[in-house]
Amino acid sequence: MPYQVLKRAEEVLKQLEERREKDDNKAKITKREEGYQLSFITLDDPLLLDIKEEIIDLDINSLTPVEALMKLNDIKNMLQKKGRK
Structure with missing residues (x-):
């Protein structure tokens, strides 16, 4: 070559x-x-464990958009009651 x-x-x-x-x-x-x-979030916090359980128990495919927003608002209220934002 x-x-x-x-x-x-x-x-x-x-x-x-x-x-x-x-x-x-x-x-x-x-x-x-x-x-x-x-990880900056530890799941040792009882509130976070409760939120995790609520999310796991949700059947996302059967929720309407309004129900999903209401559930999100419930979780937000749970966090605000504990003084978190």
Whole structure:
């Protein structure tokens, strides 16, 4: 093969390998960041446990839009009664 063709093929290969290496590094960084997610909400709070249970018990597919808004308002009121906003 001509020298110029081989030289160009080496350049292209080098560029592709560098690009793949950068993509691999980005993927590793993303995985590390996902592993260090901190939670600012602890479910040890009885109020939050009550809210969680209410949400779990809901049949979202059977709620009308008005019922959904009313339920959201109920949860908001629960939080406000405890002095949270």
